[in-house]
Every structure is written in structure tokens, then in C-alpha cells.
Amino acid sequence: MNTWTRELARATAAEWVKLRSVRSTWWCLACMTVFLVLGALAIGGGTVTELVRDGQPGTLSASDPVTSAAVFAQFGLVALAMLTITPEYASGGIRTTLQATPVRGRVLAAKALVLAPVTFAAGVVAGGVATAAVHLVLSAEVFGGRVTAPFAEVVPDLLSMGVFFALVSVTTLGLGFATRSSAGTLTTAFMLLMGVPLLLVMTGTSIGFEASLRMPLFAGLAFMGSSDTPMGGAVPYPASQGLVWLLVWTVAATALGHAVLRRRDA
Amino acid sequence: MISLNGLRKRYGDRTVIDELSLDVRPGAVTGFLGPNGAGKSTTMRLILGLDRPTAGTALIGGLPYHRIRNPLRTVGALLDARALHPGRSGRAHLTALARSNGIPLRRVTEVLETVGLGKAARGRAGALSLGMSQRLGIAAALLGDPEVLMFDEPVNGLDPDGVRWVRDLMRSLADEGRTVFVSSHLMSEMQLTADHLVVIGRGRLIADAPLAEIIARGSLTAVVVRTPHADDLAVRLGAAGLRWERPGENELVVTGATVEHVGDLAHEAGIRLHELRPREASLEQAYQELTADSVEYGARRERV
Ligand SMILES: Nc1ncnc2c1ncn2[C@@H]1O[C@H](COP(=O)(O)OP(=O)(O)OP(=O)(O)O)[C@@H](O)[C@H]1O
Ligand SMILES: [Mg+2]
Numbered sequence: 001m002n003t004w005t006r007e008l009a010r011a012t013a014a015e016w017v018k019l020r021s022v023r024s025t026w027w028c029l030a031c032m033t034v035f036l037v038l039g040a041l042a043i044g045g046g047t048v049t050e051l052v053r054d055g056q057p058g059t060l061s062a063s064d065p066v067t068s069a070a071v072f073a074q075f076g077l078v079a080l081a082m083l084t085i086t087p088e089y090a091s092g093g094i095r096t097t098l099q100a101t102p103v104r105g106r107v108l109a110a111k112a113l114v115l116a117p118v119t120f121a122a123g124v125v126a127g128g129v130a131t132a133a134v135h136l137v138l139s140a141e142v143f144g145g146r147v148t149a150p151f152a153e154v155v156p157d158l159l160s161m162g163v164f165f166a167l168v169s170v171t172t173l174g175l176g177f178a179t180r181s182s183a184g185t186l187t188t189a190f191m192l193l194m195g196v197p198l199l200l201v202m203t204g205t206s207i208g209f210e211a212s213l214r215m216p217l218f219a220g221l222a223f224m225g226s227s228d229t230p231m232g233g234a235v236p237y238p239a240s241q242g243l244v245w246l247l248v249w250t251v252a253a254t255a256l257g258h259a260v261l262r263r264r265d266a
Numbered sequence: 267m268i269s270l271n272g273l274r275k276r277y278g279d280r281t282v283i284d285e286l287s288l289d290v291r292p293g294a295v296t297g298f299l300g301p302n303g304a305g306k307s308t309t310m311r312l313i314l315g316l317d318r319p320t321a322g323t324a325l326i327g328g329l330p331y332h333r334i335r336n337p338l339r340t341v342g343a344l345l346d347a348r349a350l351h352p353g354r355s356g357r358a359h360l361t362a363l364a365r366s367n368g369i370p371l372r373r374v375t376e377v378l379e380t381v382g383l384g385k386a387a388r389g390r391a392g393a394l395s396l397g398m399s400q401r402l403g404i405a406a407a408l409l410g411d412p413e414v415l416m417f418d419e420p421v422n423g424l425d426p427d428g429v430r431w432v433r434d435l436m437r438s439l440a441d442e443g444r445t446v447f448v449s450s451h452l453m454s455e456m457q458l459t460a461d462h463l464v465v466i467g468r469g470r471l472i473a474d475a476p477l478a479e480i481i482a483r484g485s486l487t488a489v490v491v492r493t494p495h496a497d498d499l500a501v502r503l504g505a506a507g508l509r510w511e512r513p514g515e516n517e518l519v520v521t522g523a524t525v526e527h528v529g530d531l532a533h534e535a536g537i538r539l540h541e542l543r544p545r546e547a548s549l550e551q552a553y554q555e556l557t558a559d560s561v562e563y564g565a566r567r568e569r570v
Contacts, residue, residue, distance in 0.1 A: 003335070006368075007335070007336075010336075010365060010366050010367065010368050011366055013365040013366070014362040014363065014365040014366035015362075016365075017358060017361050017362040017365055018351075018354070018358075018362045021354045021355065021358035021359075021361075021362070022351060022353045022354050023353055024353065087351055088351070091348070091349050091350060091351060091352070092345075092346050092348070092349030093349050093350050093351055095311070095314075095316050095345060095346070095349060096349060096350065096363070096406070098314075098315070098316055099314055099316070099337065099338065099341075099343060100337070100338050100363050100366040100367055101366055102314075102315050102331055102332035102334070102337055103332055265311070265316065265317040265318060266311075266316040266317070
């Protein structure tokens with residue numbers, strides 16, 4: 001290992017200790033899981049009821065409503081990501097962090113390197129729990145036996161949800177470094193991830209609609225292949241394009257956070 | 267060794283540190299004094315690379331802070347004892363710091379024992395008293411066994427035993443050849459701890475000299491002489507250009523002279539002396555005279 005990777009590995013190990021040693025981390029993960037399960041049951045229940053009522057053919061993969069619910073449950077991880085940085089600015093602990101790791105970009109990288117795998121894993125695990133819950137509850141005969149859990153659909157759904165959560169968390173981290181406050185991070189993250197895209201759709205203009213499609217909300221839903229989205233049906237472009245837009249937002253937020261972190265006094 | 271060279275810091279259009287140049291040498295405790303708002307904490311932040319200087323450099327062992335590899339093993343600093351996550355345990359806080367700089371984890375236990383925090387470090391840091399947080403902060407500074415130590419008002423909130431412990435700690439760190447740079451407002455404590463003093467006011471250097479020299483500059487430093495021939499001696503002193511006061515019939519207080527000088531003058535004139543001794547001013551007095559013009563946030567002295 002060369003010096004650069006060794007020092008990054010050390011900073012990352014430190015961030016891992018910090019993440020797991022505060023209770024809020026575990027609270028946020030629990031909240032996200034609860035949101036995801038309840039959201040998936042509500043959305044899945046609605047979809048299945050419609051299928052049955054309208055006498056349409058076809059089945060629903062148990063993981064599909066889970067991916068739709070992910071865009072609500074993501075806020076549990078937004079809080080988690082935010083809490084890895086803004087309390088440091090509030091308490092002045094950021095100065096201790098930068099004393100230990102004075103190369104500033106390395107601090108951001110280390111936090112991202114901890115957050116991304118943790119939130120990816122959390123997405124896969126919580127997604128699995130939610131998928132099982134949907135299957136358990138909605139595959140019953142009263143719902144027409146329309147819900148199935150085919151391996152070939154569930155696995156990619158869970159993986160893409162993990163990636164979506166990881167990217168949203170890193171985006172939030174970037175916003176945290178850029179705004180340096182919990183209030184600023186929550187506001188900007190909510191507007192970026194939910195508020196603005198919904199407002200744009202509500203304008204009813206085609207330009208607003210086109211713009212909202214490129215924001216993380218619909219990009220994420222496209223990437224995860226959800227069939228039930230706030231715009232009615234599925235997002236009208238392929239998953240790969242959704243991933244590209246997600247990455248664009250993640251890189252932009254991270255670059256912004258990095259620029260502020262480098263430029264400003266701690 | 268810490269070297270500041272033409273250091274300047276502006277916040278907006280306010281110059282807070284102005285042309286600060288000085289060296290903090292190893293093997294000594296260097297006290298860092300100045301009125302509230304003089305720029306002590308800012309200087310320390312500049313040294314640690316937390317704030318970017320407007321001009322000039324702050325180097326540690328010839329390197330800017332961000333160029334030092336595993337800096338906690340070279341520089342230990344306590345800026346603000348309360349600056350940590352209140353929900354994290356003291357031990358986890360130190361563990362994260364140790365991990366970040368490749369410091370063996372047994373050091374965490376060692377420094378916690380050194381500062382006497384063993385058990386308390388398992389609970390939430392937010393539940394620690396101010397003095398205990400201060401001890402945790404000192405533990406963090408000692409963690410990497412560093413060559414250079416910086417403390418911003420370390421005895422703030424400590425009980426008398428703690429104050430004494432910090433004094434002994436600073437002394438022993440300096441005696442081991444380390445560089446110790448410590449700010450404080452407690453002059454009596456500094457007088458007991460420091461070898462060397464740096465005094466700043468409104469961001470400018472006022473004094474950079476050994477403790478003894480700074481105290482000697484105080485106007486209350488004088489030579490006290492008791493003699494049955496005070497009249498004769500007073501004439502001699504006046505002829506030698508020395509200023510004196512005569513608090514009693516047989517007593518003279520001479521300022522601006524050494525004991526040797528006064529003793530020699532008396533001897534040459536054949537004047538019998540009953541007492542000849544230096545009167546030391548306190549650091550407190552000398553400090554107040556040095557900084558009288560640069561106190562920004564002094565309470566107004568009301569006339570009664
Ligand atoms: N981030 C900042 N932005 C603007 N002004 C600042 C900032 N940090 C410090 N100052 C100003 O710089 C001056 C020096 O502050 P500093 O905290 O360094 O003083 P100090 O000598 O440590 O004082 P004290 O003895 O009260 O701790 C003060 O006037 C303060 O208001
Ligand atoms: Mg200060």
C-alpha cells in the first residue's frame with residue numbers, strides 16, 4: 001500500500017469508529033427500515049387492489065413497491081448522512097477531525113467511503129425485509145394472489161436500491177459540507193431530492209416535466225425500475241440513464257462540498 | 267519548534283493578527299498571554315492549518331501543518347475541550363483519533379489513565395463536567411506522544427488539584443525536550459509554569475522574552491535598601507542617575523538598578539547598609555503594564 005492509500009484507509013477507519021459510536025446512526029437505520037416496510041405495504045397494496053379491481057392480468061414483483069417506497073424512506077439515510085458532518089460543525093469537532101486529517105479532501109473522501117457501503121448494505125437488508133413483508137402480506141388469496149417474488153427481479157431491485165441509497169447519502173454529505181449546518185442540509189436535501197422535482201411536475205409545463213425527470217427523485221425511480229411513481233407510471237427512460245443522472249447530482253453536490261471545505265476556515 | 271513568520275490574518279476587513287513573527291522553542295514551556303480578543307486562539311488555529319493565513323507562514327519543524335504525516339504523532343493540541351460529539355464516549359473519541367493516525371490502541375488506555383479518566387470515558391462525553399472534558403482534551407493532545415504540544419487555556423475549569431497536575435505535566439513535557447506552547451489568563455499560574463513568554467495585544471507582538479526578564483521590566487521591580495545614612499546614599503544615587511523613593515526614614519527604594527549596582531555605589535561611598543534586597547514585581551503587574559494599551563474588552567472603571 002502506498003502512503004496515499006494508507007492514509008486514506010486510516011481516515012476511513014476513524015470515520016467508521018465515529019459512525020458506529022453514536023446512537024443516532026442506529027436510530028436513522030431503524031427509521032429508514034420502518035418507513036420502507038410501511039411505505040412498500042401501502043404502495044403495493046394500492047397497486048394490487050387496482051390490478052384486481054380493474055380485472056387486469058399480470059403480477060407484481062414484491063420488490064417493486066419497495067423501490068417506490070425507497071424515495072420516501074431515503075430521508076432516514078439523509079438524516080444519517082447529515083449527522084456524520086453537521087454536528088461536527090455545530091460542536092467545533094470538525095477542528096479535531098482536521099487536526100487528525102489535515103488534507104481536507106481526505107476527510108470528505110473518508111466519510112463518503114464509510115457512508116456508501118453502510119447505506120448500500122442498509123438498502124439491501126432493509127429492502128429484503130420490506131420485500132419479505134410485502135410478499136407475506138400481499139400474496140394472500142384476498143389480494144388475488146398477484147404478488148410474487150421472482151429471484152431474477154428481487155435481486156436487481158435490492159441491489160439498485162442499495163446503490164440509490166448510497167448515492168443519495170453521499171449527495172447529502174456533500175450538501176452537509178457545503179452548508180455546514182443541519183438546518184441548511186435538511187432544507188437543501190429535501191428540496192433537491194423531493195420538493196423541487198414534485199413542484200416542477202406540478203407546474204404542468206413540459207419544460208418543468210423534462211427538468212424534473214433529470215432530478216434525483218425520478219432518476220432514482222428510473223434506475224430502480226419502479227412501476228409506481230409520483231408521476232403515475234414508470235419513468236420514461238432506461239435505468240442506465242437514471243444512474244447517469246444520479247451520478248451527476250452526487251458528483252455535483254460532492255464537488256460543491258469539497259470546494260467549500262477547501263476554501264473556508266474551519 | 268513552532269515558527270511564525272510575518273503571520274497575518276484578516277476576517278473581513280478586520281486585521282486580527284498582524285505581522286506576528288516568533289519562534290517557540292523546544293525544551294521550554296512558552297506561555298502565550300494577551301487580553302481577550304488579542305488573537306491567541308486565532309494564532310493557534312493558524313498554526314494548525316485550521317484557518318488560512320492572509321499572509322505569512324506558520325511552520326512546525328519547518329513544515330506547514332498539512333504537510334506533516336500523521337500529524338497527531340508530531341503535534342498534540344487542545345483548543346476547545348467542549349468541541350466533541352456529546353453522544354460519543356470519550357474512549358470512542360480517542361479511538362477514532364488513534365485510528366486516523368495509526369496510533370496503537372493501547373495508547374488510548376494509557377492516556378486515559380494519565381489524565382485520570384478511566385471509567386468516566388466510557389459514558390457519553392456530553393455528560394462530562396467541564397474539568398473532565400478538559401482532561402479528555404489533554405488526553406487527546408497526548409495521544410500521539412507528540413514533540414510539540416499546544417494548549418489553549420488548559421486549566422480553565424480544573425480544580426486546584428487539576429491545576430497543579432497540569433502545571434507539573436507541562437513542566438515534565440518541557441523537561442523531556444518537547445515544545446510546549448500554552449495560553450492562559452492566570453498570571454500566578456503562568457509565573458509558576460512558564461520559562462518563556464510571548465505577549466500579544468490586538469494581534470501584534472508586545473513581548474517575546476524569558477519570564478524573568480518580563481517580570482524585571484515591571485515598574486514595581488526595585489532594589490530596597492535600609493541604611494542609617496539614607497540622605498548620603500540618596501545623593502549618591504541621584505548623581506548616578508538613578509530614581510529613588512524614600513518610604514521611611516532609613517529606607518530607600520531604587521528603581522532601574524540592580525542590587526549589585528546599588529551595593530557597589532554604597533561601598534564606594536563607605537555607606538553602611540543594614541539591608542539590601544531586590545523587590546520582585548509579580549508577573550500580573552508586569553503583564554498589566556505591558557498590555558495596558560491593548561485591552562479591547564476591558565470593563566470601564568467607574569469612578570465612585
Ligand atoms: N472566525 C472569525 N471571524 C471573525 N472574527 C473572528 C473569528 N475568529 C476570531 N475572530 C476575532 O478575532 C479576534 C481574536 O480572537 P481570538 O479568539 O483569537 O482571541 P483570544 O486571544 O483567544 O481571546 P480570549 O482570551 O478571549 O480567548 C477577536 O476580536 C475575534 O472576535
Ligand atoms: Mg481564546
